[in-house]
Amino acid sequence: MDRFTRVDLTSTLRPILGEGETILAIQDNVGLYDGNEKAAGYMCGKVYLTSHRIIYVDSEQPNTNSIGVEIKLIKGREFYTGFVKSSPKITLKFSDSNNNLYNNNSSPSTSTLSLQNTLSSTWICTICSYSNKPQNIKCQVCGVKRPENLTSSTPPSALSLTSISFAAGTPSQQTITHQSSFNNNIIETSIDESDGIACPKCTFLNHPSMIRCELCDAELGTFKIDGFKNDNDVTLGNRVSGKSKEDFIKLAFRNGGVAAFYDKMKQAMNMKEWEKPESTKSPTDFDPVRGGISGIMRSAEKNKKEQDEYLNQAFKDIESLKTITEEMVKLAQSINARLSKESVESQASADEISNFKTNLFKLGITKDEAGATYHQELARELAEFLENVLNKEDGMMSLTDIYCIFNRARGVALISPNDLYKACSLFERLNLPFRLRKYESGLLVVHLLAHSDDQIAQRILECIQSKGSLSAIELASIEQKSVVLVNEQLQMVEDKGLICRDESVEGIRYYDNLIINYVWKGN
Amino acid sequence: MENSFSFPSIHNFPPFYTLQPTQTTWQNQAALWSEIILAYYRHHKLYRLELFESLNSELFNFNNNQGIKRRLRLETLQAIIDTMVKRGTAEWESPPKKVSAIIYWRKPEEWANLINNWILETGMSNSIVTVYEIAHGESSEGFEFHGLDQTILMKALDILVKKGVAQIFQGTSTDDMGVKFFGING
Numbered sequence: 001m002d003r004f005t006r007v008d009l010t011s012t013l014r015p016i017l018g019e020g021e022t023i024l025a026i027q028d029n030v031g032l033y034d035g036n037e038k039a040a041g042y043m044c045g046k047v048y049l050t051s052h053r054i055i056y057v058d059s060e061q062p063n064t065n066s067i068g069v070e071i072k073l074i075k076g077r078e079f080y081t082g083f084v085k086s087s088p089k090i091t092l093k094f095s096d097s098n099n100n101l102y103n104n105n106s107s108p109s110t111s112t113l114s115l116q117n118t119l120s121s122t123w124i125c126t127i128c129s130y131s132n133k134p135q136n137i138k139c140q141v142c143g144v145k146r147p148e149n150l151t152s153s154t155p156p157s158a159l160s161l162t163s164i165s166f167a168a169g170t171p172s173q174q175t176i177t178h179q180s181s182f183n184n185n186i187i188e189t190s191i192d193e194s195d196g197i198a199c200p201k202c203t204f205l206n207h208p209s210m211i212r213c214e215l216c217d218a219e220l221g222t223f224k225i226d227g228f229k230n231d232n233d234v235t236l237g238n239r240v241s242g243k244s245k246e247d248f249i250k251l252a253f254r255n256g257g258v259a260a261f262y263d264k265m266k267q268a269m270n271m272k273e274w275e276k277p278e279s280t281k282s283p284t285d286f287d288p289v290r291g292g293i294s295g296i297m298r299s300a301e302k303n304k305k306e307q308d309e310y311l312n313q314a315f316k317d318i319e320s321l322k323t324i325t326e327e328m329v330k331l332a333q334s335i336n337a338r339l340s341k342e343s344v345e346s347q348a349s350a351d352e353i354s355n356f357k358t359n360l361f362k363l364g365i366t367k368d369e370a371g372a373t374y375h376q377e378l379a380r381e382l383a384e385f386l387e388n389v390l391n392k393e394d395g396m397m398s399l400t401d402i403y404c405i406f407n408r409a410r411g412v413a414l415i416s417p418n419d420l421y422k423a424c425s426l427f428e429r430l431n432l433p434f435r436l437r438k439y440e441s442g443l444l445v446v447h448l449l450a451h452s453d454d455q456i457a458q459r460i461l462e463c464i465q466s467k468g469s470l471s472a473i474e475l476a477s478i479e480q481k482s483v484v485l486v487n488e489q490l491q492m493v494e495d496k497g498l499i500c501r502d503e504s505v506e507g508i509r510y511y512d513n514l515i516i517n518y519v520w521k522g523n
Numbered sequence: 524m525e526n527s528f529s530f531p532s533i534h535n536f537p538p539f540y541t542l543q544p545t546q547t548t549w550q551n552q553a554a555l556w557s558e559i560i561l562a563y564y565r566h567h568k569l570y571r572l573e574l575f576e577s578l579n580s581e582l583f584n585f586n587n588n589q590g591i592k593r594r595l596r597l598e599t600l601q602a603i604i605d606t607m608v609k610r611g612t613a614e615w616e617s618p619p620k621k622v623s624a625i626i627y628w629r630k631p632e633e634w635a636n637l638i639n640n641w642i643l644e645t646g647m648s649n650s651i652v653t654v655y656e657i658a659h660g661e662s663s664e665g666f667e668f669h670g671l672d673q674t675i676l677m678k679a680l681d682i683l684v685k686k687g688v689a690q691i692f693q694g695t696s697t698d699d700m701g702v703k704f705f706g707i708n709g
Binding site for chain 1: 537559
């Protein structure tokens with residue numbers, strides 16, 4: 001269990017995914033076993049399989065009891081089909097008992113792991129002194145290859161961090177201890193209370209409560225502070241407390257779906273999505289021609305070629321399109337960015353487009369991933385989407401309009417009207433801040449939970465009072481809403497007795513209700 | 524003709540000519556219409572409302588200088604008179620046909636009292652008066668019931684007969700009918 005880290009959730013209780021991470025499968029009503037015993041507090045929840053992690057979101061206390069584990073830490077898996085009352089289970093082995101893990105060269109992911117471990121901190125380019133990310137093999141700024149001594153020569157137990165920090169002249173009173181606990185390194189820096197913490201990069205003495213160096217923003221390695229979270233780095237995460245006796249956990253699937261989940265997990269473990277950033281940049285020897293402006297031009301040209309290749313590949317058939325979706329989306333994004341720069345559209349519509357784009361690429365839950373929980377997931381996704389949209393729309397929008405913009409935002413993997421309807425009817429059950437409402441005319445709208453008819457009525461009344469009289473179409477164009485929706489709202493206001501209608505050959509116009517309170521004293 | 528009837532401002536309000544679907548609004552709308560009709564009929568001493576004809580009258584039409592024209596629809600007028608019938612201020616002349624109505628800007632009981640008081644005041648107790656004399660005679664001139672619609676007059680007289688205040692003697696026609704008042708204060 002101690003391999004699990006806390007997972008941050010969105011407001012609709014879905015896990016926040018890292019960059020390049022995608023959801024592969026979701027199964028609800030799953031319990032966790034720590035070894036062979038049930039894990040208290042993690043008995044019933046939803047399990048998300050992403051390309052990088054397995055995430056457990058508790059159904060009762062999602063904010064405190066939601067945890068995740070990186071797939072790359074999983075060394076073995078076992079499948080148990082279940083028997084009589086015992087539910088089907090998947091066992092995830094972390095093979096901690098094998099202390100020779102680092103020497104185990106037969107394991108497919110060992111090379112990555114040792115690389116990751118030795119480079120859990122950034123490395124500094126020897127030429128330009130730029131702090132590079134650990135996965136970069138060449139310096140991001142000058143393109144110089146990472147020095148050899150930082151990679152292979154470092155023994156697994158001693159971190160590159162040490163060599164860097166000592167080389168940079170860390171004060172000797174500071175001792176850095178490394179607990180090379182299996183494949184995770186929990187670095188604890190003994191803090192000299194009087195002096196504060198010396199930055200391993202720049203040796204600046206920071207205040208003991210600092211997490212990052214004030215000068216160079218490097219991580220200080222003080223992980224004693226509660227609540228410190230770091231999503232990107234596995235080794236620095238917020239551990240789930242409790243040492244486990246066993247080196248495996250089990251997922252009990254009480255609601256079925258185990259076979260599909262297992263298949264997806266196998267795929268994910270074979271795909272090794274987390275290795276991709278490295279594998280795409282093949283380590284080549286440093287070539288002086290690659291440096292300088294010519295190098296930049298070369299790489300721009302190369303990028304262009306790659307894009308062309310992607311496009312060609314992608315549109316060959318639908319399967320390949322699926323596999324390189326991510327690249328395609330990135331490409332689309334960059335094209336979009338370029339287009340919007342060049343576009344001569346008005347400021348308002350440009351804003352709209354950029355707003356739209358921010359919502360655009362996060363969407364895309366599909367039936368394959370979610371299975372039985374598809375509509376619930378869709379509802380959550382929709383709720384996240386509507387949070388941005390509905391406030392502009394005055395808290396109410398017709399279902400057809402939502403269908404339109406939601407599918408436009410998704411771009412691919414469009415949803416059917418029926419799926420949307422089902423997802424919307426789940427809002428109440430999932431405790432999401434939206435409600436589906438059916439008007440007497442049969443018009444379906446989605447509105448904010450906090451939305452109130454009185455507010456709308458007041459606003460419409462004021463609008464009518466200022467204009468004298470209005471037709472539904474006029475009001476719709478003033479309020480920038482659909483006519484059907486405005487019609488419903490006018491009807492609602494009329495029912496309240498605030499306005500009255502005037503039917504003539506020109507259609508219906510609405511007036512302030514002078515009739516209801518009119519008193520005639522007689523002649 | 525006397526000075527013209529002055530309509531209230533609501534009479535110039537376009538939605539006033541549409542049957543309001545909201546119940547509370549409609550109730551007040553119908554009440555306002557019946558008030559206007561009664562006041563208008565009292566002003567012009569009218570008793571009968573022929574629906575088709577009167578829809579063209581100034582009472583149910585509105586024409587403002589901005590070119591907005593509204594006219595009450597027949598169904599709306601029928602609905603208004605229906606509510607008046609319920610309140611006892613109107614009566615359909617030949618139900619279930621809704622083409623003509625009697626408007627009671629005074630109820631028959633009130634007319635009966637007025638006639639009886641007139642008899643007592645003019646000292647015509649125990650003498651016989653014809654129906655024509657009551658409505659159109661010289662002696663009733665200046666009184667409110669002068670020119671009273673015959674149907675309403677007969678209803679008022681019926682009420683007096685039932686009270687035992689008067690007795691009707693049949694004549695050759697309605698106008699020849701004689702009424703003997705006993706001089707009792709009804």
